[in-house]
Structures are given as structure tokens and as C-alpha cells.
Amino acid sequence: GSADLSCDLLVLGAGPGGYSAAFRAADLGLKVIVVERYAALGGVCLNVGCIPSKALLHVAAVMDEVSHLGDLGVDFGAPSVNVDKLRGHKEKVISKLTGGLAAMAKMRKVTVVRGYGSFIDAHHVEVEETSGEAQAKTGAKKTIHFSQAIIAAGSQAVRLPFLPQDERIVDSTGALELKGTPKKMLIIGGGIIGLEMGTVYSTLGARLDVVEMLDGLMQGADRDLVKVWQKMNAKRFDNIMLKTKTVGATATPEGIKVQFEGLDGTKSEGLYDLVLQAVGRTPNGKKVAAEKAGVAVTDRGFINVDVQMRTNVPHIFAIGDVVGQPMLAHKAVHEAHVAAEVAAGVQLGDANLAKSQFDARVIPSVAYTDPEVAWVGLTEDQAKAQGIKVKKGLFPWTASGRAIANGRDEGFTKLLFDDSPEAHGHGKILGGGIVGTHAGDMIGEIALAIEMGANAVDIGKTIHPHPTLGESIGMAAEVAHGSCTDLPPTRK
């Protein structure tokens, strides 16, 4: 049929995946249209995810830091907290970034079409125009013809069906609105998102309960890393309920009454001013009428792709949260570049670009709690489960001059090297983890080491500046190699 607009590449969704793909493709010379239902670009990450959470976490971290400074001779009284101003700060951070995205889209001549997009066929998307702060439809419609398309529709928070509708029950988006500071808060789901939000609210004064079905918080990370975080944060929690299900809730004037049931059958109950559901995110794959374009979507709503980010329909790509775990912004961006390059390569007849593929060995994870927990590549738990022989180098920050000087020596840095017989004692680094302040800023070095195939000598012989937290990476490699002189000797 006839279309209102036409482009080389249509990108559906303007989150980190979508805008990165659109910008990369435009830079490579394609005519690009992005369809986004919300007024601001940036998706979950910029508007209700990575960025606002970190804006609040930073303030919380400084507040927590200050509360210890009296011991060091600098006494600040209790702060007066203006929640409206704090929320305003967070909004300013968001609009600075989303404003930047809009400007960059313009500079790149990427057309942004506001509205809800659905496929009509393998070369057309229909956009129902939306307006206002949310996604209210105006009734106007547009049809866009595309040569190739990238689906970057992202994900949304899972909602527990049995929870009543009540403004004291929120998901991460609601929690980020920071409407006030509850006295008593329940976090359903002990993953990163829940624990980050809990950190903010607890620093602002809330007492926390957390309930988790599995047997530990912050799944995915090695338990030794999590243990350090947990010890430092024990004081925030009244109850950490593991192997426990949330089975019901009722809204009462005094608060939300929530019922729990342990895997062992024990029942319990709690009363909360605020309940945060953070039990995971579900992909938006089923909401774009992908089937009309012939694109296969799994039962759970994911869209499967190959290493070039192609769906089963070769000229339609998918990237970001909608293609699978880990649902992380940096994964979305790197996938976005691949999809954009392949699309541009095909369109422009550039064989090298068309060969682009996603082949990163590892994708790091970070919990921006206090301390931060960061890990990348193989974990010790995985090594054990998969029977991979590893040599571990662990450097405790109790031996780090900088960590001690900062009054924050609870952390450690750990590296895992291949210790299979074929490695002959010079095995490459397979993974690593850091728990401690600035962990997230330093895990990139371990990712680079893994991508470069570095071994313990490579990392240990790289001179890291003293006194930094970063030198703990060099030290951990020396430990694995047996040449560290900042720790007690290893028994022979």
C-alpha cells in the first residue's frame, strides 16, 4: 500500500538499543526513522532506569559517607532532606540527557516519529500517534515503509497479578517517582533493581524487608562478593526472607498487609508503607504485531536473533531487552551497533560492514549499591558447576592503602584464570569480580583483559598506580601468579 513516510531503516523504540542503532546507521549513511511512543528518547534506561536510579544512589552514597565522617574529625549534623528538590535534581539529570539525545538525532537527520508502532507487513509499520507525558493516543495514524527494520521495543516490569491496585504498591518506575519517604518498605525480589531502590529509600530513612524466592540475594554474582555487600548493608534490613514467596496482599488504611510463605511452608505477614515489586522484566516482543511481518516471537515474548542480530526475517533485526538476557543497556548498545552496521552494509553494498557480528566474550554486570558489586565473565559458581579448573587470585582491600585511607576496606578483587592442564600454568583470565567502592568503574579493565586474552603475568606486570583501588586488579593477578608482596606469604 502507499505509505506516509519511507526510509532505509526503521527503528522501533528509542531506548539505548534503538537510539544507538539509529545513530550508527545514520552515521553510516542510511535514511533512518525512529518510532517511539513517549515524548522523550532514551527508553527505560534514561527515563526510568539506569540514570535516575544512579542520580539518587549517588546522593545516598554521599549521605552514607558523611555519616561516618564524624569518626574522622569532620562532623556534619543530620541533613535536612528536601524530597521535592531531590526529585527535581533527578529530573534535571534525565532532561539533560534526553535533551542531548533529541539534539543529536536532529544533527544526524534521524526522523523521530512519535507514536505506538505495530507491523502491518514485512515492509510497513503503522504508527498510532501519541501525545502528552505518557502514551495517550490522539487517533491519528501514519504508515511508514522501510527497507530494513530493527525492533528495539525493550521490556517492562513484571506485575504480580494478585497485588491490589494501590498507590503504595509500585514497580521501579513508581519507586523512582520518590513521592515520599516511607517508614517501612517491602522489596519483593532480591535482584539488583530492588536492592538499588532499597538502598536509596533506606538512606532516606526507610526500614527494609526483602523477600526472595531463591536462596540468596543478587543472583548471578558469586556469593563471596554478595556476602561483603550484605554484611555492610545488614543494618538497613529488618528481615531478609529467602526461599520465600509472596502469596497475597491487602490494602488497609494502616498500610499494605502482605502474606508470605516459606518453601518450608512457614507463613508470615508484614505491614508496609511502600511495597516495591521488582521480580523481573518481561520483553515487549508480543506487543508490536511482529507476526504480521513474519517475525517469530517466543511464548515469553522474546525475539530470537543470530549473531548478526537478524530475526528469522533476514531484513528485520532485533536488539536489546527484547532479544534476551542479560537485560542491560550496554548489551543493547553493542547489539545496536552490530545491527546498524549489518543493515548499512547490506543497503550500501559494503561487504565488511555487512559481516559485522556480535562477538563480545563477556558482558559485565554491576549492582550500584554501596559498596558496588561488579562481575564479568566466568564466576566461581559457574566454574564449579561446569567443572572448569580455575586458579583464583584474590586481593582483599584490607591490604589496600587507598581503601584504608578512604575508610572503606571491606572490599576485595578476585580474578579467575584458566587452570586446565592445557594452560600449562599460564592460563588466560576467564572472569573476575569486585566488591567495593568504584567497583563498576574498574570492572571494565577485567572485561578488556578477558577480551584481549590476558593472563596473570600480563595483568600483574602492568603497572597500576599506587595508591588506587584499581591497583587491586594488578595485585589480584600477582596473587594468582604467586608474586604479590602486599599480602602475607602463601603457605607452601
Next chain:
Amino acid sequence: GSADLSCDLLVLGAGPGGYSAAFRAADLGLKVIVVERYAALGGVCLNVGCIPSKALLHVAAVMDEVSHLGDLGVDFGAPSVNVDKLRGHKEKVISKLTGGLAAMAKMRKVTVVRGYGSFIDAHHVEVEETSGEAQAKTGAKKTIHFSQAIIAAGSQAVRLPFLPQDERIVDSTGALELKGTPKKMLIIGGGIIGLEMGTVYSTLGARLDVVEMLDGLMQGADRDLVKVWQKMNAKRFDNIMLKTKTVGATATPEGIKVQFEGLDGTKSEGLYDLVLQAVGRTPNGKKVAAEKAGVAVTDRGFINVDVQMRTNVPHIFAIGDVVGQPMLAHKAVHEAHVAAEVAAGVQLGDANLAKSQFDARVIPSVAYTDPEVAWVGLTEDQAKAQGIKVKKGLFPWTASGRAIANGRDEGFTKLLFDDSPEAHGHGKILGGGIVGTHAGDMIGEIALAIEMGANAVDIGKTIHPHPTLGESIGMAAEVAHGSCTDLPPTRK
């Protein structure tokens, strides 16, 4: 002659160089004696250098951070500062670390002999016993026989001869004693050490003047990095006097009167409550009677060594500040390991160990100011001076979500890649610099990239977690490669 003690390896001086060498050699199986004149191990770095300065700088950084937090909605009043308690904190940090060193020496069965050591001949050192807090000699003497020796005697602050003796005129050691908070402070010498101490005193309330003979502060770093620091710190300074010499000073009851003379002849004067001399450090090579062992010492007091850290006398090594620039603890430690390995290799007949050599391509530098300034490898200034063609990738933190969320987006990350014709556009990384918070913790990744011979694609395709400051390294590589989508498009 007969000796009171005998060892495989004598280490003269227990700074980062000395203790690291001693521990490494002991771990490899040598019988080691360390001679140190002071009661505590750790040398300048632990006792009056790296560590105490960072303990104070950390507190200062938090204080400065808090002063901006009101804008974000969290208002702390002005702090009450207890200088005695702050000094106590610093002392605690030091003793935790020096206590750890003493314990580790014991576990390694390294004998520590307290006293002032001088060579008698190529196989003997005489130690004049010292006691108390400083280096008062008791009159007792010991002779130690050694098979091999490592000179790790370090350096000390240069003292300007024309400055009067007055307790208001100090070097870095005096400044670290933190006897009070002056209203008006002069820093003579605009290098890292002076600027770090100035940061601490200014946060505690002092107004600063700095006088520097050369045409810029923080020499060694590229000017663009320094400019960012300088802009952020302008408010600390009343006068930044460049190309200016300090020519005289008199102690008066009102303060220290200091006379300056510009290279252009203009004269000026200032009155200060505290004057910090930070005009450099001079090696202690001439103070150990090295000539009696046949070891050559340069006029300036340095001891020349080869890549195995051997002096002209093959069984006597030298490491650390005493062998040359850069005078940095991490250089000392890496040299120490080499010297210890070679010595152990020779003594134990291990050919591989005996071949050890100092072969790091680069040694990073960090100014632990606020923001931090860190750089490693080739600088742009050097590239220009040496005619090395480089491709630059620069990522400004105004585009970093995390920096904006932290309210600290003044920084940037810059990488320099080989752009010579032989590199065919895939040149490896030659250097890099970061200015911004946590810069020192992240520069290690750039050092590793250089040591591994990584190029822009290697670094850019390594997935760095979002949103971190560390991802700015990946972004800077993408900028060099032309694939960054978090910045405006580059004009074609």
C-alpha cells in the same frame, strides 16, 4: 672482617621499593635482612607520602562534595572540624598499614635491623643503631655481611637554602603533620605533591597562592587535562604565579614575608601563615657510602642501573626513587620485584628468574586532586614534540550519564592511537589521560591496553558497563574508531 650478621640479600631502606624487594626475595627462598633507620617500615610512601596525603584528601573530597549537595536537596550545615581527630584518623591509617608490614616481615622471616646503614665494602654494611620516633643514633653499631644487596634508600624533599628556619615553613612532611589551619598559604612548586596538600588545606579553610618557575601547573600532564582541574579549582587560589621564582623570605610575627620575581623581571611580595616547599625531591644516593662498595653515584645523587636493576657492581642492585624519575611508589615496587628475582635467580641457580628484567612499557601518573588527573604512556605534547602521528579519541563526560548523575561532568577521557602509515589505520594505543572523579582508579585499564598492544577496536568492542565512568574509556576508543553514538556526529 668478621660480621655480626650475615645474609643472602641485604636491602637498604624499607620503603615501597625496599620492603617489596625483601618480601619477594624471602618468598623465593633467600635469607634477607632489611636495614631501616626509622621505627616503622613503609618509607616515605606509607609514613609521610602517598598514604597520609590520600587519607586527608579523601576527607577533603567528601567535604567538597557535601558542599554541593544542598543544590540536590540534601542540606548539611557547615561541618565542625576537629583537626586533632582528623590527624588521629590519618595516624590510624598509617599504623594499620605499617603494622601490617611489620607482621608480614615476621611471617616471611625477614630480619629488620633498625639503624642507619652505610657500605663498608662490596660485601659489608655497617649499621649505626637508631631509636625513638626519628633517627637518633644510640652509638651501637653492627656489621652485616651480604652476598648481594639492593639499595632502596629513596629520596627526600629539596629544601630551598634561602628560606629561614621557621615552623611556619614546611615541606610535605611538615604539612602532613596538620598542626592547624592557616588562613593564607603559599605553595612553592606547582607539582602534584604541592597541589594535593594545597587541596587539603584549602578545603579546611586556607586561601592559596602557588608559585611555579615553569609556565604551567602539574607538569607532565597534557594541558587540556590540567585545564579542567584548574577551572574547577580556580576558587581555591588567590594567585597562581607562573614563570616566577621565589627569591627570598623573612619570618615576621605577622607571617612569612616572601619575595617573588617573574622571569620578566617583575617583583612582588606576599604574606603567609604557612609556606609549603614542594619543589621536588632529591635522591639519597650520596648518603649510603656507595663508593666504598664501588657503586657509582651521579652528581645529583642518583644510582644508574640496567634493565635488571643492577648497578655497575653486578651483585648490588638499586631500585625506587634513588634510581631516577618518575619517583613513584608503583615504579619502585615493580623494580623491586625484578631486582629480587634476579638476585634470587643468581643465588639459587634459577636461570629463568635470573633473566628477569624491568620491561613495563609505561608507568602511570596520578594527581589525587579533585578532580583527579591521571595519565599514562604517550601524551599529546610528547607526540607533538617527537613528531609521532596519533589519532585521538576524546570522550567528554558531559555526555556520560553517570558523570551527570554524579553532578560531576567536568571530566573527559582521551586515548591516543598510533596513526603512522605503517599502522594502516589500526594503530595500537600509545597513551591516554583521564581528568575527573575516580580517574586514578581507571587509568590502569589504559595501562593494560598499552601493555597488551590493544587498538581502538579492541577497546571499543570490549563491553563496558553502563552507566559508569569507566565506560568513557570504551567510548573514547569508539570516538577514535568513528563509531561512537553517544556524541554528536563528526563532521565529514
Next chain:
Amino acid sequence: SPQDFSSKDKPIASPSVRRRAWELGLDLTQVRPSGSGGRIMHADLEGCAPQPRVLAGPIA
């Protein structure tokens, strides 16, 4: 100063490859690189004949 700013002219080899090469007495400029971007890998050192090699001169 031991800092080697002119390393752009040097063979691309990681610290452990460099270390292994000197243990084996190999001159890296004589080793053929097999890694991406011209990097010398550990495997490239196998079977190379040692060359007489001089230690560099004074570095400080």
C-alpha cells in the same frame, strides 16, 4: 626514564609474551606474529631459534 614512549616501533606483544621470549632468548623483532593486529602470541614463540641478545643499556 624507563618509560618507553617510542614503543610504537616495538613488536606488539603482551608482558607475558615478552617475558617468555626473554626466558627463551628470543628477539621479538624476529618472531612472526599470528595474532590480530600483528600481535605476537605465545604460540608464535614455539620453535623459534634463540638469538644472541644484548641487554639494553642503563635506563636511569
